[in-house]
Amino acid sequence: MDNEWFGRRTYRWSDWTVEGLAELKRRSGTTVSLVIPAKNEAATVGGIVARVRAALVEDVPLVDELVVMDSDSTDDTGALARAAGARVHRVMDVRPDLGHHRGKGEAMWKSFFVTSGDVVAFMDADLVEWDTHFVSGLLGPLLTEPGVDLVKAFYDRVLDQAGAGAGTNEGGRVTELVARPTIALRWPELAGVVQPLSGEWAVRRELLRDLPVPTGYGVELAVLVDTYLGRGADAIAQVDMGRRAHRHQSLRGLGAMATELLAVADRRVGLGQGREAVEVRQFDTGGRTMTRTVSVVERGPAGQVAPAPEWHQGEVADSC
Numbered sequence: 001m002d003n004e005w006f007g008r009r010t011y012r013w014s015d016w017t018v019e020g021l022a023e024l025k026r027r028s029g030t031t032v033s034l035v036i037p038a039k040n041e042a043a044t045v046g047g048i049v050a051r052v053r054a055a056l057v058e059d060v061p062l063v064d065e066l067v068v069m070d071s072d073s074t075d076d077t078g079a080l081a082r083a084a085g086a087r088v089h090r091v092m093d094v095r096p097d098l099g100h101h102r103g104k105g106e107a108m109w110k111s112f113f114v115t116s117g118d119v120v121a122f123m124d125a126d127l128v129e130w131d132t133h134f135v136s137g138l139l140g141p142l143l144t145e146p147g148v149d150l151v152k153a154f155y156d157r158v159l160d161q162a163g164a165g166a167g168t169n170e171g172g173r174v175t176e177l178v179a180r181p182t183i184a185l186r187w188p189e190l191a192g193v194v195q196p197l198s199g200e201w202a203v204r205r206e207l208l209r210d211l212p213v214p215t216g217y218g219v220e221l222a223v224l225v226d227t228y229l230g231r232g233a234d235a236i237a238q239v240d241m242g243r244r245a246h247r248h249q250s251l252r253g254l255g256a257m258a259t260e261l262l263a264v265a266d267r268r269v270g271l272g273q274g275r276e277a278v279e280v281r282q283f284d285t286g287g288r289t290m291t292r293t294v295s296v297v298e299r300g301p302a303g304q305v306a307p308a309p310e311w312h313q314g315e316v317a318d319s320c
Ligand SMILES: O=c1ccn([C@@H]2O[C@H](COP(=O)(O)OP(=O)(O)O[C@H]3O[C@H](CO)[C@@H](O)[C@H](O)[C@H]3O)[C@@H](O)[C@H]2O)c(=O)[nH]1
Pocket: 036, 037, 038, 039, 040, 041, 069, 071, 102, 103, 104, 105, 107, 123, 124, 125, 126, 197, 198, 199, 200, 217, 218, 219, 220, 221, 246, 247, 248, 249, 257
């Protein structure tokens, strides 16, 4: 992926108006599902749903389905999302015949079975600096370029924690320390993707159905690399959304995330095929060991899953 790709496939959200996008959507008959995976996001999920609903469902009809996948939350995430106007599904209740894994990727994979949009857009539920163009902007390339199947958001990443780099654009620590170096080593053609791990992205359903999906945080890297390997760089586009800030994880939490990304990369170069979990030894003060078991399970393509047995079909709807 070279500068030519960057020039051809890089956009800015303000290249389109929401009204213009809605007209393109109407003319092409495209339907859009927005999926928000959320685990214990009571602080932010209600506000995010309410703003998206007002701007992109009620003011301008751009999003046909607004779905929150409640990923094993132990707080009021589900109730707050429902009250704000989302359809809410508890991940573990969707296709229970397929079993249940923890993790963001699992929530996204299960969403395939409870949505129907021709385009599926994803957005994180922990955003604190963002706006609704994070969703509408993703649709621009998909509604105007038939060859584009996957669109990634990018932005300046704010690091608003105390300590080195605070107040700067040095957020995205796993992006900088793991994703980008891995891409440089394994798939340099993807080096022009500004935010390979961005949680805001949109994909055509006919592509999503064919992709394996890691159950945890490896989902973004896997989808990016697999789209590139299967369809080439030109099937991918990116859209500049401005600035983004989110809730930060602990450094050791990010260590687990990094392990998941490295497992995704390993698997795509033929390593660790049967591996389901990795023990990561981390150290607290004084060398006290804390071992994390990091799941690296991947779900097979949703399109290859047998239809739900009849007795399960009624169990997935937990909607308003
Ligand atoms: O088991 C989980 C864990 C997280 N989430 C949700 O997933 C989103 C992103 O999770 P978060 O912990 O905030 O991830 P980040 O630290 O922000 O990680 C970045 O990098 C990850 C790895 O690529 C991406 O998955 C994220 O979207 C991206 O924002 C949030 O809405 C979470 O509530 C779940 O639904 N289930």
